[in-house]
Amino acid sequence: xxxxxxxxxxxxxxxxxxxxxxxxxxxxxxxxxxxRQTMMQGLELLAYFRNRAPLDDSGMPKDRFSAEMPDATLxxxxxxxxxxxxxxxxxxxxxxxxxxxxxxxxxxxxFGPGTRLLVL
Amino acid sequence: AQSVAQPEDQVNVAEGNPLTVKCTYSxxxxxxxxxxxxxxxxxxxxxxxxxxxxxxVKGSYGFEAEFNKSQTSFHxxxxxxxxxxxALYFCAAVFNDYKLSFGAGTTVTVRA
Numbered sequence: 001x002x003x004x005x006x007x008x009x010x011x012x013x014x015x016x017x018x019x020x021x022x023x024x025x026x027x028x029x030x031x032x033x034x035x036r037q038t039m040m041q042g043l044e045l046l047a048y049f050r051n052r053a054p055l056d057d058s059g060m061p062k063d064r065f066s067a068e069m070p071d072a073t074l075x076x077x078x079x080x081x082x083x084x085x086x087x088x089x090x091x092x093x094x095x096x097x098x099x100x101x102x103x104x105x106x107x108x109x110x111f112g113p114g115t116r117l118l119v120l
Numbered sequence: 121a122q123s124v125a126q127p128e129d130q131v132n133v134a135e136g137n138p139l140t141v142k143c144t145y146s147x148x149x150x151x152x153x154x155x156x157x158x159x160x161x162x163x164x165x166x167x168x169x170x171x172x173x174x175x176x177v178k179g180s181y182g183f184e185a186e187f188n189k190s191q192t193s194f195h196x197x198x199x200x201x202x203x204x205x206x207a208l209y210f211c212a213a214v215f216n217d218y219k220l221s222f223g224a225g226t227t228v229t230v231r232a
Contacts (some may be wrong), residue, residue: 004163030220040192043222044211058221091163106152106171111163 002026004094004112012118018080021115023092024073032075033093034067035110043091049075050097050120082119089114122147122215126223131179139201141226143185143194151213155185158208161217162174167209170194181205186226201230 005024013019018027025032034046036059045088047067048056057067058113064086095107123146124145135140152171156164168179175187185196194211211223 033220042224045219048218050218093164105218105220106169108154108166108169108219110166111156115165116161 001057002110004092005072006090006092006112006115008115009113010116010118012120013082014120015083016081017119018078018084018115019082019119021077021090021092021117023075023077023094023112025075025092025094026110027073028062029094030072031095031097031107032069033095033111034075035091035093035111037091037114038087042115046077046090052087079117082117084119087117087119089116122151122213122221123222124211124213126209126226127228129224130164130227130229132229132231133201135203136200139198139205139228141196141209141211141224142197145192145194145213147213147215148152149194149215150189151215153185153187153217154212154214154231155179155183155194156210156212157197158210158225160207164210167196201228203204203230203232206230207219 008020030051032049036044046059049069052069069075093109093111095109097107125144134206155167158164165166165181168177170177170187174182178184206229209226
């Protein structure tokens, strides 16, 4: 049963500390998405990768957030320095866009269980 | 602006009754439409999607949704709700690119 995995599941840290969240996409998937979920804003797209290349990070605060894919099996989201307003649940999702056939954006995104972040 | 709306924050039904969760979208053209479900402390699970073709889409756990272009709607339905269907449901759409725009979510409570 292929699943997206995320670590850690929970993280409590103090303001100013660095936070790194990791995601392992489903093997063979070539798109990765990072989302943030809060009560006030709902689900927001932070970053999007296709074939490990960052195509869109317009949803991220650039001064403190960074997202990378060091290899096809690992995506990371870093916050440095963290702030209390970053407290949220961060989801990673992966999908498969075929070279031909599937329309861009039509692929199903499979979500991980999320990282619940609390910044004190 | 392109957007997805879920007009009901909450839907309450009795077990065994039909369940409908409403979704409308605001866009010109044909978006790709999705339904996801989220259980407490879990990630989102894919239920179904409409890309093209038959307007009636069948998905997981007995859910279905109908794409209605004239009403710009994509309501989620289940003929007979179960207590285990109680969860948070999200409608989402891709308009012109890869970005999923989510509705605010509808909390479904199915009482025994």
